[in-house]
Amino acid sequence: MTDNSANNRNHANRQRVTSYDVARHAGVSQSAVSRCFKPGASVSKKMRARVMKAAEELGYQPNAIARSLISGRSNMAAVVISQKTTLYYPEILVELSQRMSEQGVRVLLFTLEHESDIDDLLDQVLQYQVDGMIVAARLSAQQIDAIERRGLPFVFYNRSFRDRQINAVCCDQTEGERWLVNRLVNAGHRRFGIISGPEDSAVSMERTQGALERLRELGVKQVAVAEGDYSYESGAAGLLTLRAEMGRIPDAVICANDVMAIGCIDAARHQLGISVPAELSVVGFDGVGPARWSSYDLTTVRQPVGRMTEAAVSMILERVENPDLQPEKRIFSGLMVEGGSARLD
């Protein structure tokens, strides 16, 4: 009785309604159906009404995959992001997705646990025919070359490249660190500890170098550096390392991100019984949510994440439309937040 032939097809036996089905049902040509779903097409009012009714009745949705194949545009953009970045700045992903979807572009997500996985990943990105790519991860010069060779528009998020013409949006890490150092030195701090981020993080290195440079310029001699990995635990451990290295607790600790600053404060207060900011000043960088919690009230430089993602999205979409645009770097100043975690005068 029942026709089972459809089930014999080896691929998805879920029934798909195509533009042909709609055309037949509406008694028009398939091209007409296609036109009705294309924004600026020339279709008569009557035709559109008829087609839309038929589409409604059959539950038709145009197949984006087929559209991509012929039009050469997938309306998808790749977002390549490392695990750490997602964990510390979850809002980036949400905002990117939100803003791009407003422009009719979807986010295809590529996360990397270890930055080494990136070569396979780039192959994947290219296979999926994304129209563009936003990269919040470290790429080697060769990898960047490879992307450019394929002609895929891309924008770096929060990494800059001094010697390369490239699209990037970032926060001025150096400027921010210099401000923090200025304030701390002005307030009389003389013995400094720095808790850096992981060595392979360009952002962390810029922050650390920015602070070191300014300290040197101001003639501050007593400076020790401990390496962290952006985590709470490494902030706590960093303080102990610094104390061991310097013989005693420094006057101020500059952390490469807020979560480490928080770890550092907690270690000072709860492990060492040291009062922050009375006996020790701690500053961070980035301005994540918990920085504002009243237990910490961090002095930090808040990155304008919203504006940065907005910029990244508009840059990538512009370049999808017009691949020949000149490379552009957009560098935002951070917002200086004078919290209660540091004595500033």
Add this chain to the structure above:
Amino acid sequence: MTDNSANNRNHANRQRVTSYDVARHAGVSQSAVSRCFKPGASVSKKMRARVMKAAEELGYQPNAIARSLISGRSNMAAVVISQKTTLYYPEILVELSQRMSEQGVRVLLFTLEHESDIDDLLDQVLQYQVDGMIVAARLSAQQIDAIERRGLPFVFYNRSFRDRQINAVCCDQTEGERWLVNRLVNAGHRRFGIISGPEDSAVSMERTQGALERLRELGVKQVAVAEGDYSYESGAAGLLTLRAEMGRIPDAVICANDVMAIGCIDAARHQLGISVPAELSVVGFDGVGPARWSSYDLTTVRQPVGRMTEAAVSMILERVENPDLQPEKRIFSGLMVEGGSARLD
């Protein structure tokens, strides 16, 4: 001199290498090229070597879009997630992406700011021909019907539906809350405040109801409820509301998530000068990172997020392979964490 014809095509003028190019360059048929890139295909060693060499030389990558069109499988899964969920549990997204990509499936991201946006969004999901969908957002019965009608496999993440056969993975909220209440009542607390999540959150409602039910069973009469929205600020505000409503500070406050519990603790300590846990016990739910920070050391129920995402991924992939599998609910117990934010004996 130069041939500009390629540039006249209205779509991406970026040159694409196709399997035909590779075939010509290797002197074999196009089908042969295709087979070489298909895992279990029967190709001679010699042929494979030749094709791979040609592909390498031309920089060929198979076009996933074209593959999807004919094979009926896009190797993409939609992840529908609300803004709040991403912010509080960023690891969900990373883990989903990681685990799915290990299985050759990419995540197409759909975020919603307001849950009302969801109808347009479902249309979008369907257009992109994803193979399956993981939903960490609230859907109405009608919306679920619509998905089922389309035959798209889907799994709910951390929402359950008592009266519906549906795929879902979640954490047993009720069980967890009952445990918290048991411990608090056993320790002698008698006056309870509850800070709930937003009214439209099913998860929050389950937690709040679970606590209320157990309190009733144990004969606890003095209970007040304040509504929060999962944010730090609303946790702080909730405590003030409870105090106003009850005439004084309760013995214990049960918060529908950890961030509100943290807000509540900070408000108690820094705004009201109340000691936690000596004068007030506070418990949360979910076990986010900051719950372990030594300033808070929350008593909470940690959701096994890793196991839950693992389960969600395997459930969805199984159902992509075999759409006729029976609906299944996988309910994980939370991990009871006895932190220092509550007096438990």
Add this chain to the structure above:
DNA sequence: TTGAAAGCGATACCAC
């Protein structure tokens, strides 16, 4: 404005 027909770049099936 509408319809017919030619692709987009793969896979699947069929002979050989």
Add this chain to the structure above:
DNA sequence: GTGGTATCGCTTTCAA
């Protein structure tokens, strides 16, 4: 094992 050919569902000329 290999090569030809139909096909996936749409957009896009091109005539009518």
